[in-house]
Amino acid sequence: MDKEKVLNLAKLARVELRDEEAESLSHEFEVILDYVGEVKKVDKLDKFNKEESSLRNVMREDGEPHKSGLYTKKIQEQAPAREGDYIKVKKIL
Amino acid sequence: MPDISKLSIKSARIALQKKEFSARELTGASLDAIKEKDSGLHAFLEVFDDVLEQADETDKKIANGENLPLLGIPIAIKDNMLVESKHATAGSKILEGFVAPYDGTAVKKLKASGAIIIGRTNMDEFAMGSSTESSAYGVTKNPHDLSRVPGGSSGGSAVAVAAGLVLGALGSDTGGSIRQPAAFCGVVGLKPTYGRVSRSGLIALASSLDQIGPFAKTVNDAEILYEVLEGRDSLDSTTISEQTYSSRSKFSKVIGVPRAFVESEGIDENVGNNFREVVEKFKSLGYEVRDIELPHIKYSLATYYIIMPAEASSNLARFDGVKYGLHKDGKNVIEDYFKTRGEGFGKEVRRRIILGTYVLSSGYYDEYYGSALKMKGLITEELNEAFEKIDLILTPTTPTPAFKLGEKTSDPLSMYLADIFTVPANIAGLPSISIPSGLAGTLPLGVELTAGLGREDNLFTAGKEFLGE
Numbered sequence: 155m156d157k158e159k160v161l162n163l164a165k166l167a168r169v170e171l172r173d174e175e176a177e178s179l180s181h182e183f184e185v186i187l188d189y190v191g192e193v194k195k196v197d198k199l200d201k202f203n204k205e206e207s208s209l210r211n212v213m214r215e216d217g218e219p220h221k222s223g224l225y226t227k228k229i230q231e232q233a234p235a236r237e238g239d240y241i242k243v244k245k246i247l
Numbered sequence: 248m249p250d251i252s253k254l255s256i257k258s259a260r261i262a263l264q265k266k267e268f269s270a271r272e273l274t275g276a277s278l279d280a281i282k283e284k285d286s287g288l289h290a291f292l293e294v295f296d297d298v299l300e301q302a303d304e305t306d307k308k309i310a311n312g313e314n315l316p317l318l319g320i321p322i323a324i325k326d327n328m329l330v331e332s333k334h335a336t337a338g339s340k341i342l343e344g345f346v347a348p349y350d351g352t353a354v355k356k357l358k359a360s361g362a363i364i365i366g367r368t369n370m371d372e373f374a375m376g377s378s379t380e381s382s383a384y385g386v387t388k389n390p391h392d393l394s395r396v397p398g399g400s401s402g403g404s405a406v407a408v409a410a411g412l413v414l415g416a417l418g419s420d421t422g423g424s425i426r427q428p429a430a431f432c433g434v435v436g437l438k439p440t441y442g443r444v445s446r447s448g449l450i451a452l453a454s455s456l457d458q459i460g461p462f463a464k465t466v467n468d469a470e471i472l473y474e475v476l477e478g479r480d481s482l483d484s485t486t487i488s489e490q491t492y493s494s495r496s497k498f499s500k501v502i503g504v505p506r507a508f509v510e511s512e513g514i515d516e517n518v519g520n521n522f523r524e525v526v527e528k529f530k531s532l533g534y535e536v537r538d539i540e541l542p543h544i545k546y547s548l549a550t551y552y553i554i555m556p557a558e559a560s561s562n563l564a565r566f567d568g569v570k571y572g573l574h575k576d577g578k579n580v581i582e583d584y585f586k587t588r589g590e591g592f593g594k595e596v597r598r599r600i601i602l603g604t605y606v607l608s609s610g611y612y613d614e615y616y617g618s619a620l621k622m623k624g625l626i627t628e629e630l631n632e633a634f635e636k637i638d639l640i641l642t643p644t645t646p647t648p649a650f651k652l653g654e655k656t657s658d659p660l661s662m663y664l665a666d667i668f669t670v671p672a673n674i675a676g677l678p679s680i681s682i683p684s685g686l687a688g689t690l691p692l693g694v695e696l697t698a699g700l701g702r703e704d705n706l707f708t709a710g711k712e713f714l715g716e
Contacts, residue, residue, distance in 0.1 A: 160601065167560060167604040168567075168581070169597055170589025179598060185660050186602065187615075190549040193622045194614060198543075212484035219482070228348035234574035243569055244580045 155183045251276040252411030256320050256468040259414055263309060263319045270305035270319030274298055274363055277321040280412045281365075289387045290397075290406035292326050294366040295333060301363045308361065316475055318361030323407040323416040326367040327374055328459070329448040330354050337450045338372040338382040338400075341591030342572045351448015352480045353417060353459050360475045365413050368403025372593045373563065374424055374452045376400050377665040380656055381595040388652070389431060391689055395649040398428030398665075401462070405432040408462045415472050416462040421452045422551050423644075423669025425460045426681035430644035430693025433683045435469045435710070436462050438669075440701050441676030442487040444473075445480030453558035454485075456551075456673040466682060466710035473703060492701030498708060502529055502696075503539035503637035511545065513664065515647040517687035522643050525684050525694045525713075529641070532712050536641070539633055543626050547671040550626065552663055553606050553619035554674075560603025566591065598659065627675040634699035639709055642668045644681040644693035672697050680706040682713060 157176045160183065164171040171179075193199070235242040249259070249268045262268055278298065285291055298321075305319045324330055327337040329347035331354075336342040350358065357364065371381040379387040379402025387402045389395040390410040397406045401418030405428035408416050418425040420438035429436025437460045444459040451457060461472035480486045509522065526536050568574035568587030575586035592600065606615035633640065646667055655662040672679035677697050684694035694713075698705040710716075 155605075163601045163604045163608070164597075166608070167600050168564075168584040168588055169592065169600060170585040171597065171601075175594075175597075179601065182598065182659055183602065183605070186552065186663075187605075189660055189663075190552045190615065190619075192549045193546050193553065194618045196543070196546065196622065196625075198625060199618060199621045214481070214484060225348045228346075229571075232345060232348070232571035234568060234572075241569060244583065246580055 155180050155187065248279075249273050249276050251280055251321075251414070254414060255465050256317070256414050256463065256471050257465070259320060260316075260318070264314060266309070269302075270309065270363065271299060271302040273319055274302035274321055274365075277365055277413055280410070284390075284410050285412060287388065287393060288390055288406050288410055289385055290368055290403040290410065290412060291323070291366045292336070292369050292384055292403070293334060295364060298363060298365055305361060305363060313361070315361035316471055317357060320362050320415065321365045321413045322357055322362040323365050323368050323404055323413045324354060325401050325404050325416070325418050326370050327419060327450040328354055328417060330364055330367070333367065335367065335450065336384070337374070338370040338384060339591065339593065339596065340383045340573060341566050341587070345572050347448075349448065352445035352482055353476050354448065356475050357417070368401070368407050368416060370403055371400035372596050373450070373559070374400040374419055374421055375559070375595045375599055377423070377427055377662055378650070378655065379403065379428070380652065381593055383593055386652060389649045391433065391691060392649065394651055395690070396431065396652055398431035398645075398649060400424040402428045404462050405429055405434060405436065408432070408434045408464060414464070415468060417459060418462055419449055419452070419457055419459050420673065421456045422555060422673050423666040425462065426644050426669045426679060426693070426695060427665060429462055429681040430695075431649040431691065433691030433693075434462055434464060435466055435680065435682050436460065437469045437473060437680045437703070437706070438672060438678065439473060439477065439703055440487065440492070440678045442485045442491070443678070443703070444476045445478070445483040445486050447480055447482035451562040453555040454562060455558060456555060458673070465716055466680070466707055466714055467716050469680070470707045487701070492699075498638055498705050500534045501637045502534050502536045502639045502641045503633060504536060504641050505541045505544055506538040508541060508544050509642050513646050513667075514643070515687070517648065518643045518646060518692060521685045521687070521692045522694065526641070528713065534709070537637070539637065539640070541629055541633060543622065543629050544671050546622050547626055547674050548663065548667050550619045550622045550674055551666070551670045553615050554623065556599040556603030557607050557616050558603070560600045560607065563592075563596070563600055595659070623674050626671065630671065630675045630677060631699070638698065638702075638705050640697040642695050644668060644695040648687045648690035648692055668695055676700060678703045678706055680710055682710050
């Protein structure tokens with residue numbers, strides 16, 4: 155993996171990354187991917203049925219999880235920028 | 248004033264009920280110990296300012312004849328669990344200043360059982376690490392040797408118990424983050440079955456692996472905390488009930504040792520010698536110890552380091568500088584994201600988010616993430632089959648005793664290998680406990696027992712017999 159690829163991945167992940175960090179990460183990823191890549195080489199893997207073993211989502215019925223507005227104020231207070239009861243962000247369009 | 252270093256939860260509860268000392272005195276002893284020792288250890292990120300008020304309330308309850316399992320017991324909380332109206336940072340700058348709007352379920356249960364919540368403990372940033380060195384708020388030191396790490400990611404909680412600052416603590420364990428620091432610090436650390444303890448109010452790392460559990464001085468104390476924490480919760484749909492794993496086979500004292508796995512390269516000589524002594528001790532306690540074959544268990548760590556970063560990269564997408572925590576201003580919305588996340592996340596977190604993004608990206612998804620999921624299934628099946636013939640699996644908790652501060656920070660793979668024996672239990676969702684098993688010089692060693700799904704009872708039985716409790 156080269157530096158450009160790391161920078162592109164960082165872009166996908168919305169993380170600002172300096173060139174020199176991307177460079178050192180590219181070397182570390184080579185080592186890590188070489189190690190974790192072992193799992194691909196196991197013969198028995200192809201015969202294993204992923205569907206049977208995979209985790210499934212557990213959904214709850216729609217409904218009121220708690221009294222409406224119970225946490226609203228406390229949660230709003232955590233937002234870095236607010237305008238009235240709205241969380242404020244920069245213009246998108 | 249009680250000597251908190253000599254007390255267990257069990258003995259402290261008896262003394263409190265007999266009024267040998269008050270909750271205020273016990274809490275005062277905890278605060279004094281923190282004042283005396285924690286400037287050198289840095290187990291705590293914050294000691295809450297209302298602990299003596301909590302203690303006074305407790306003394307009123309005791310005077311009124313109330314008797315709860317943790318009434319008056321000082322407990323510390325890892326900084327990735329929400330305590331209402333208190334800061335929670337998960338060891339990260341990106342959550343600096345965040346105040347929890349509610350109690351996580353585990354914390355709520357501790358409070359309802361009468362525990363005194365002393366403060367929040369240091370941890371690797373977002374629980375990503377095995378040494379507590381990736382915290383944005385400084386390193387925590389091992390109380391047995393200040394030049395060494397306490398393990399991680401729940402290093403602060405392990406140290407708080409080991410140094411006698413509190414009587415119990417909560418940690419979270421995604422790949423060994425309770426058991427590995429427990430071993431390095433010489434205390435008991437339990438990771439329950441996946442889904443046993445609600446994770447509502449736990450800041451997520453990898454949701455298919457994360458589990459909350461206790462640190463304690465004794466197996467009996469760990470069991471007391473476990474009984475308070477466990478149970479179904481409508482706020483965490485992955486929680487299990489007593490019926491989920493219903494087969495209650497008899498405990499027949501049969502231990503399996505995955506010999507080839509345990510004797511793999513990289514095991515410290517002291518750890519190997521100690522492990523042989525542990526096997527002999529279990530035999531002398533009437534256990535049958537037999538070698539077992541688990542041909543795929545050696546792939547657990549590789550599997551883990553695909554699944555965990557994949558899930559982490561998704562879970563950590565919520566930190567965007569809009570809803571809570573740090574905000575760094577850029578020219579537009581998307582630049583705000585880049586700056587906030589680039590400056591707010593530390594190096595290890597950036598590394599894992601980018602690695603996770605890679606293994607999930609189009610073209611590599613099947614090769615890495617798909618293969619890892621299949622391997623997870625294969626390992627799980629292999630372990631579940633093994634537990635049809637044995638009650639427990641025994642391995643060392645860690646391949647080495649506590650390593651030096653800074654020793655592994657520049658080599659991420661060597662840091663990851665510290666989790667080699669703890670990761671399989673997370674991959675398969677199994678309950679697993681680390682118990683102190685001896686010393687290498689002055690450094691504690693731990694041995695790990697893993698049981699079948701839902702069989703924490705077997706861990707407690709064997710753990711207590713081993714420690715002579």
